[in-house]
Amino acid sequence: MTPIPPDQAARRAAVEFAQSLVANWQAALGIELLGVYLIGSLVHGGFSRRYSDVDMAVIAEAGLRAATMERVRGEAAARSAE
Amino acid sequence: MFWADRHFVIGRFPPLDRIDYLDRPLVLLERERLRPARPTLAEIRAYLRGAPFANWAERARSFAAAAALDAKDRKPYLRALLYPARLCYAYTTGRMGSNDDAVAFLHERPPAGLDVASLEQALTCRRAAADPDPLFALRSVLPAQVEACAALIGSSQ
Numbered sequence: 624m625t626p627i628p629p630d631q632a633a634r635r636a637a638v639e640f641a642q643s644l645v646a647n648w649q650a651a652l653g654i655e656l657l658g659v660y661l662i663g664s665l666v667h668g669g670f671s672r673r674y675s676d677v678d679m680a681v682i683a684e685a686g687l688r689a690a691t692m693e694r695v696r697g698e699a700a701a702r703s704a705e
Numbered sequence: 706m707f708w709a710d711r712h713f714v715i716g717r718f719p720p721l722d723r724i725d726y727l728d729r730p731l732v733l734l735e736r737e738r739l740r741p742a743r744p745t746l747a748e749i750r751a752y753l754r755g756a757p758f759a760n761w762a763e764r765a766r767s768f769a770a771a772a773a774l775d776a777k778d779r780k781p782y783l784r785a786l787l788y789p790a791r792l793c794y795a796y797t798t799g800r801m802g803s804n805d806d807a808v809a810f811l812h813e814r815p816p817a818g819l820d821v822a823s824l825e826q827a828l829t830c831r832r833a834a835a836d837p838d839p840l841f842a843l844r845s846v847l848p849a850q851v852e853a854c855a856a857l858i859g860s861s862q
Contacts, residue, residue, distance in 0.1 A: 645734045657711060657737050660730035662722060667729055669803030673834035674780060679706050680726055682739055686710035
């Protein structure tokens with residue numbers, strides 16, 4: 624079996640990680656949440672396991688409050704450390 | 706992270722990232738697809754001439770004056786080396802491209818005074834996910850890269 628290139632494996636893991644955060648956004652925003660997307664190198668190519676960021680875009684009816692962002696960021700950081 | 710309200714009036718969603726959202730998002734959840742106005746080339750250029758250029762120029766000059774590369778600065782250093790590629794590509798074309806796209810474009814259409822060879826070296830390092838320490842000597846080209854980019858964005862407002 625051909626091994627998966629490291630950047631490709633990392634990209635897959637990053638997408639799965641982002642998908643796992645959607646539930647947090649839903650819990651935090653409820654029906655205010657209009658969409659959650661990935662953009663950037665995860666989508667248009669050139670993702671680097673070392674140098675790329677995970678660029679997530681969140682659209683909500685009235686935007687995001689600082690407290691909501693902090694809460695979801697904290698949950699993401701905790702999950703990232705697992 | 707980028708975010709906006711329904712009307713894309715409040716939030717943090719710069720023009721190039723908005724183009725990325727319009728053209729090729731990977732949908733994780735969608736209740737309603739919103740389509741904000743597509744940023745014009747003039748808007749993209751005005752944005753790039755502002756904080757993105759100023760912040761990069763400051764970092765580039767700081768790295769150029771540094772005596773050593775701290776481990777914590779490896780990622781920002783490689784980004785500082787590569788940023789002129791993204792800046793010149795986006796400024797010229799109005800498109801959001803990968804680092805690979807940008808460096809390939811600059812091979813064909815290098816702005817006056819821009820050192821494309823150093824961009825190529827940085828891109829090779831990025832692709833290999835390697836430490837940029839062997840490229841630390843390239844910090845000496847950064848002030849000239851800043852000048853080349855300043856000339857580009859100053860000449861086509």
